[in-house]
Amino acid sequence: MIASGSDAGSRQGDAGPRPARLDVGVVSAGRVGSVMGAALAAAGHTVVATSAVSRASRARAEALLPDAEVLPPDEVVRRADLALLAVPDDVLPGLVRGLAAAGCLRPGQILVHTCGSHGVGVLGPAAEHDVLPIALHPAMTITGRAEDVTRLSGACVGVTANSTPTEDAEAAWLVGEALVVEIGAEPVRIPEEMRPLYHAALAHGANHLITLVREAADLLRDAGIEPAERVLAPLLSAALDNALRLGDRALTGPVVRGDAGTVATHLRHLDARAPESAELYRALARRTAERAHGNGLIGDDEFTAVVETFERHTP
Structure with missing residues (x-):
């Protein structure tokens, strides 16, 4: 649970000052919202309300946010003391404008969104109501199932707060980081202007x-090989592990051998x-050939031979 008062700074590795237990509202009970809401509830907060329109979101709300009332x-x-806006990136700007116009925001309220490509600039209309704007994006693929709450523990979460160097801005960073630490994840500060590149990197890698x-x-099934997943699993698991540990030195195969x-x-x-x-x-x-050549894994002749192969064999 988020500690308050003198207890907040007494723990080793604390992210900073922490508010007391919060009433959380989740808009909406999609995959990310339901899982983040459940993680906050597991950390000691109370999810008091959520919005859920589709049958799937209502089912997620019932399963993961059972104590939350379903409301507009x-x-x-x-x-909510902490309003969690977990809607698609393209929907978020309109939602924020609508909430700002609806008169439902109040000074001191924590307003968090979970979109990857947006920073806190998108919360500008709401920030005029003196809320504390924060962007928290879990660097984790989320399906909306109960096991995702456990997966968040140990994952990284991109944190963005106001880029203006003021005391209030630093407080927003610290509150965001504290919330991430509470759900068992690791906060990573992402500058406002780098959010799109950060999100592109994650989407490029995971999706x-x-x-x-x-x-x-x-392709394996087209070759008559079944089950394809059984053939791929050890190979791809080793390749991913090697890539994360060894970088480009993990590259293998005909391109890196210059086997045109x-x-x-x-x-x-x-x-x-x-x-x-x-x-x-x-x-x-x-791209593999370019990376291998740029890192000295293949020489000029091998690189040229592979590239010329692409040019000769163009449908």
Whole structure:
């Protein structure tokens, strides 16, 4: 639970001054909102209300936020000391403007959103009501299931608060970091202007990793190999572990060996049997060659041979 008073600074590793237990309102009970709300409840706060329109969001609210009353968004925020806005990035600006116009915000209220690409600038209309604006984005894939609450523990959460160097701005940073620490995660400060790049990095890594894995599984099934996942699991698990530990030195395969003949064979078969995958293979293989060459893993001759292979084998 968030400590208050003199207890706040007495713990080793404390993120800073912490408010007392909070009444939390969640807008809305989507995948992220329901899981973040449940994590805050597990940390000792009380989720008093949530908004939920679809059947799926109502089911998540019932499962993960059982004590929360389902209310319209403005009523959820009106009841909350901490209002958690967990809506899609493109929806957030309009929601904030609507809440600011509805008169449901009050001075001293903590207003948090969970969008990855936005900082706190998007909360500007609400900040005029003297709320404490914070952006918290969990760097974790969230499906909206109970196990996601556990997964948050040990994950990183991107924290952004006001970039203006004032006492109130620093308080917002510290409150945001304290909330992250309470749910068992690790806070990482993300400057306002770097939020889009931060979010692009996460989306590029996580979302495109899933796409790549499924593409590889489809190709194995096209080759008559079942179960494809059993073949891929040890290989991809080792590759991910090596990439995180060793960086570009973890690269293996025909591109890094400068084996242009094998690359050409791959392209011929992919063009004939899976042209959609061939386009992705070309893009990733070229980027792999550029990274390997830039890091001295392959020489100029090998790099040139691989690149010329892409140019010769263009459908």
